[in-house]
Amino acid sequence: MNRNPSPARVRRWMGRNTSTVALVVIFAFGCVALPNFADKFNLSAIAFQYSIIGFLALGQLLVILTEGIDLSQGSLVALTSIVIATLITHAGLPTPVAILGGVLASTLLGFLSGLLVSRTQIPAFIVTLGMLGIARGLALLISIGKPISIADEVFADLGRSKVWEIPASLILWLLAALLLHYFLTQRRLGRHIYAVGGSAESARLSGVNVRNIKLLVYAMSGFLTGIAGVLWTSRLSSGSPIGGVNYELESIAAVVVGGGSLFGGIGTVGGTVAGVLIFGVINSMLNLAGISPYWQGTIKGVLILAAVALSQLRRADRTNVRGVARHASDSTAGPAKPSRNI
Amino acid sequence: MEQAPVLQLRGICKSFAGVPVLRDVSLDLYGGEVHCLVGENGAGKSTLIKIISGAYTKDAGTITYQGRELGHIAPAWARENGINTIYQEIDLIPSLDAAENISLGNEPRTRSGGIDWPAVRRNAQKNLDDIGANVDATVPVGQLKIAQQEMVAVAKALSLKSKVMILDEPTAAFTGTEVRNLFKTIRWLQSQGIAVLYISHHLDEIFEIGDRVTVLRDGNLIRTELIQNIDKATLVKAMVGRDIDFTRSDGGAGGSEILRAEGLTQRGVVSDVSFSLHEGEIVGVGGLVGAGRTDLARMLVGAAPVHGGKIYLHGKPQRIPSPKAALSLGIGMLPEDRKVEGLVTMRTVADNMGYSVIQASARFGIVPWRKIKAVIRDLIGSLQLRPPRPNLQVRYLSGGNQQKVVLGKWLAARCDLLILDEPTRGVDVGARAEIYHLMQELKRNKKAVLMISSDMTEILTQSDRILVMAAGRIVGELPGASATEEQVLSLALGLEEAA
């Protein structure tokens, strides 16, 4: 559409890209306020650590877009690491096979979650909460509660290597983000995910297979979590059954801060990427400023709640008062369907 | 227009739970005509269109579409084969823009399998331009005005190569200009040979846009006419005109004033409503869909905002910010849909009947259980609840008995003013009589009853006075003892009161 940017369009751009703007602002603040912030070492550290969360956030975005949630990501990361470590160290399998096994395990459990969410009435947060326990339990079981070290140099390099000074895992993540962006904006299935989240009923009436879309996003989240697990395992050079705790909280936060709505239908890859980086940057700033890790948890928790609250308030702003769809007013069409206020 | 009808209905019958809703309805729809369907609330209009679109299954009769008799119609099939219905609850995805909504499920693809966005935008724009819609196709549909959303829905139906387009009360929230635009669109649809079935109670619109009109009454087809062969008065007569054998209310003498409303307003919904209610009277409120009756009721119990005007209770001005406040002031409401707003269906009869009286009588959270149980036991008896079991979950009761439970809740709480919104909807004949009996008893006990009803018989027989609402205003008041159906309907339709 060739139109001169009207104030409304600028405002809309700002609204859609708030998280990117916020990221730039916070980053700039960091550069100015903290001495070692902008140096290569620090930035790499952020990139290494948060490319893992980044993969989780991409998976979480998919699930949140359908008005679901995945609370099992952290436990799945741990499980993936145990599977990989066990396959390499105890079963003696070649590393690529082990990696495949780990990702497969995570994808499978994600698929199971998706089955339950799409085929039963059990709410998503309960399904994935249960899966959190199941995955954690399996990880503890297979490893008998103890970490398993991996003696593969090449594998260890995966999580620590750089390509032209840029962490490989960051490049990998951004590539994945680009792919996902393409999927969500150019492919039918991707657009249908937005439709399901926007209004599952209307989507169904337009011929969208709502159940399978819901199944798909959880499987995809499982897959992406598996990849995150591979990177994590590589960095630790071992499988740990007790790691990854609360990772899903960070991924949810990143999605919400990036503009995603917990009520479905709204959110972008770009925003999510910005959200992940925002948390990475803030995390780094808190560390460099010498704030105790315990206070950091509090600050991050407050940020998450604030982001969610803001997103809810923004939602209320955008309500179009629909005179027709009033709840329970005199209606010839029988009992009023609950109207959707955006 | 003289060709074979694109859609033919013959002898359509439909009943719900033994209650006939459509009786032997036959209708022909021709391509390129605008066929209007009129009738009071409950005449069977929406049931008919749901049968056409496949949402309901007919009990008897035949449907012939494009010369082929149809068996069972699946909604998906109907939609894909040219029968499109646009309901009041518009089935679009609010977070997606118009272009995407129009192509949803039918997206044009590129060679690589991705979505051909330029084609999506082109098609959408073409469809929107064809119907003359002035819609920004890049804005999320939820942010559009209702009229524009309607246009997008029409464009979407068009993109599905619609042959029959059914519009259910499309102009419910439209401004005059928006109505004009819709008519332009409809005329364009006509020019393309599309049959339009237009349901509305705006008689002016019907006479402007319609080619033929069909009147339904109580599930029967009364008549089908060319628009030029009928006038408004005759139309109204056809919509009513039943022989009602009933005993009318004696128009009881009202006692002192319990409630007075002055200039009540809710932006866009209710305008400048003033009336008063007295002890010992039943005031009926008539009107059609969207007239604002339920909204008014909700304002009186604090469940909807009051943007202007005042409420006086026993002469004193009162603010009613919530149903909790209303309860403490002695006002209660039996809602239009008891399952959605009136009952906690998983809980028992005793639980449901007790909620309001417990709220009213508990002190610091302490509940006088023995007293409450006694009150409920007595009520179960006097309401003749069947079965008379306080510990039965309400969901197992019949509609009539469920309604009695809701009534019992307010009776237990000893309200002075009871608002009943469709008190006998979905209630069998026996329970209906019992509910009327209860209303009379309330009257005898010097309570005030405000009864919203779409049942003409009910309004005429039970009310001492009748208020008629249309488009958010009170357009007339009639004495209960002598009002006629035509008077009520004429007022409700916004016409001059028939002499």
Place this chain on the structure above:
Amino acid sequence: MQVTPLLDRLNRRATFETKGVLRILLILAGLIVVAGVLSRGVFFGPENLINLGQQNAMLTVVALGQFLVILTGGIDLSVGAILAISSVVFVLFQGYGIVPALALALLAAALIGLINGGLVTYVRLPSFVVTLGMSQITLSLAMVLSKGGTVYTGLGGAAIAAPIIDFYNGWLLGIPLHVVFALVVVGVVALYLRTSYGHFAYAVGGNRSAAYLSGIPVATISVLVFVLAGILAGVGGALFVSRVGLGDPQAAKWIVLDSIAAVSIGGASLSGGVGTVAGTLIGVIILGVLNNIMNLLGVPPTMQPAIKGLVILLAVFLNSGRREK
């Protein structure tokens, strides 16, 4: 019919809920038989039963709080964190005396519950997100207070008052004090459900709009259950200190899952409006017996989270199947 007036005269709980309780009572009986057989009677020995009671007193208290929240249609994922921070606060302020220390701990717990309730009710955020976020915040604060480790002594070196530790080892009529205490809490919560606020919780969870239109103060009740859940989790924290002798920010890591499992097994529906105190108690006991059976079968303790996850899913699935709304 002779049966009807008899049932009505019983009048204590709705018959449909009584039936539900009887059902899980039967399941419990079945499990006890299995446990008895597998353990060749050891299960019924006083040592084992006392152990069972002691281990589950804390969960009982916390699960009751979770039950109240679930009744109104919400969920509280922060009960574990509240328990942990209460245990830390309780130990830290021992120097001021048992009662002031307890009061502070419970105050902190109530405050967190208040924030939970406020955000859910007035900002209209989903309860699982709010309580998830608050659990993170609370755990971090607990770490701050305890400086990252466990706390054995209060500020200024005050030791944990002896009566607190004795409470765990004490008896009343042959029953451990913790168990007696848990049963007292059960009674208190049952009493709460007889007050208007408690009784209305069923309506708020069952059909919020209907409750609202009936004049019920829906917002107040909604906030109140979170506060109560917080306080009960705080009490759980005190019990923890009594049993383990220290305050721990990582206390009872799995108690959130346990409490949800117990409540679901007890017959409460996650969408709210259905459930009983008795059911929740039986749910706790069933979990305890299941634990026992798993130990007897030699299932490694590390499997427990997995089993619990499965149990929750199964219980919720069965419950949701039965409630066709």
